[in-house]
Amino acid sequence: MQLNHYDTPCLWVDLDIMESNIQHLAGYFKSRGLEWRPHTKGIKIPEIAKLVINTGAFGVTCAKLSEAELMTAAGVKNILIANQVVGEQKIERLCQLSRINEIIVAVDHLETIQLMNRIAEKFAVTLNVLLEVNTGMNRAGLDPGQPVLDFYQAIRDLEFIRNRGLMAWEGHTATIADPDEKVRSISASMEKLSATVSLCRENGIPIEIISGGGSGTYTISSNFKLLTEIQAGGVIFTDVAYSKWGAETRPSLFLRSLVTSRPSPKRIITDTGWKTLPGWSVTPKPLGVDAVDSISFSSEHGVIHLTRENTSLQPGDPLDYMVGYGDNTVFLHERLYGVRNGEVETIWEVKGRGKYT
């Protein structure tokens, strides 16, 4: 069936390009001796996570416990929750999940991990943890160096906690435009992390896993002989954002809209606003439309302003956009249409939609 048969707005992926992106990335990380644990917060579809694993990833990264539950239920093994899981209710869910899958979770707070240990004892499970280290992003995480060593020494005797290593996300560097500055900034983060690893190892703390790297940094971060695994995930789709932020893969994620109004020869209105195609932070790119001046979105309208008159597109005509940023787009949709040679080959349910707890 042709894509035009389906109702718009309609999110679709070019299967040939996505598969070739996945193969490229699997080879890329393998050739550097790195494990690949793609983040699924922007992918949201267990079937695609499994496809990536079949091609070379050894597990996935999730942002939230509910996403890890979804992936577990779909048969995905080896999940890192790259976030703190707090509160009794969530820690109980984490223990429950850890009975049936290998789950690793980021920690950065002593009382939380002590609570985790008590609840894990009740559930008779061992919880795997990575210490999150703040290497310059200034979000969560322990300060590098001595605070990390102190933390490890404080949790050493927790019987139901298993220390696996460190996690650090150099997210503050992803959007740096100047290539030299980007390398310098990532190097500074890696130095902090490296010094922390050395300090821990010198003090007899085993550091098995060092997890980091995202779709906006992997081409640089994977060159340091430090990380053991890379979390880049959204880059299997690629979009305007990752193209700009240095990804070497090709754009495969698009949104088909219909033109709904042509109020002026220099203005095109489509049926997709920020509820289906956010223009926040990175603007989507309409395909096959010349002389685009600017694009704006309201909740359910997309407005394309042209620099010169064009009346060829009329209400009812399809218009594709290259997605601006997959992470803020895929999770809004109910379905993702997999297209090959113009035909819809697969319709995936976006099962990760609404998995935010």
Place this chain on the structure above:
Amino acid sequence: MQLNHYDTPCLWVDLDIMESNIQHLAGYFKSRGLEWRPHTKGIKIPEIAKLVINTGAFGVTCAKLSEAELMTAAGVKNILIANQVVGEQKIERLCQLSRINEIIVAVDHLETIQLMNRIAEKFAVTLNVLLEVNTGMNRAGLDPGQPVLDFYQAIRDLEFIRNRGLMAWEGHTATIADPDEKVRSISASMEKLSATVSLCRENGIPIEIISGGGSGTYTISSNFKLLTEIQAGGVIFTDVAYSKWGAETRPSLFLRSLVTSRPSPKRIITDTGWKTLPGWSVTPKPLGVDAVDSISFSSEHGVIHLTRENTSLQPGDPLDYMVGYGDNTVFLHERLYGVRNGEVETIWEVKGRGKYT
């Protein structure tokens, strides 16, 4: 059950405040001789739409056909789709829906309405339309004055189309901060609309409905003796945005998060990023936190920066935010918790989530 029993992030509404907002608005519009047709794009819950109708609204406004289908299935009557419905597939759905409910749809393009007429004939229904007029927002809509009259005259003989009147949304004025300038700008829009109405009536075109006004303009737009109905809907919740944009109702919509990390005495991390609590355009307001310097969001993390040290909030503690902008928040959630006197009285499914076609 207390709200803290439920897992976070957790969107909740103060029922006493929401109900009092609804009563206030019903009285407000009635006293001005206006019908109230609240927009449900930011409400998304049919049960709340019905509550509003029971209190004084006579129907609802929807942004999309799928939202109108949802509301129809829930028993809501009299629906205006304040948007163009284009393409054979959607027009067929519109005809189907028009067999079982009174649906009015905005139009602004001759070929589309001719197609609507042909399909309506096949379905043996009459489609109700309002002509959308561009009164300064420069999105969709016909230019005011003669183009509207020309359009009416061109559709006069379409047997399966019933002209009900005009729609215009003065959305470009909603965010104007200066009160005098806002009144001037809305007046300019209303003058264009008023002149169009007069021109049509002088030429024998019946204008039964004149629909407009939103949550950011209703306190001004409803004072002109022009509109017959007001679309303001989100204002039943109110949020940081509508409080700023002149709404007279009280904030009732909140999001409960948990603190997940305290990496520094001047930084609080919560479990809610822009996937559940967008800070786009309008920043949410954390409650009970003093000395807030700024707030930033990544996809799943909220970061509150403080101007002075505070260590009282610890990981696992609940923290409520006043929602920044309900329209970009409610539609992201699976459930809305209705709270009265600290107890969860109702849990509504956000059935309008994903209704974007």
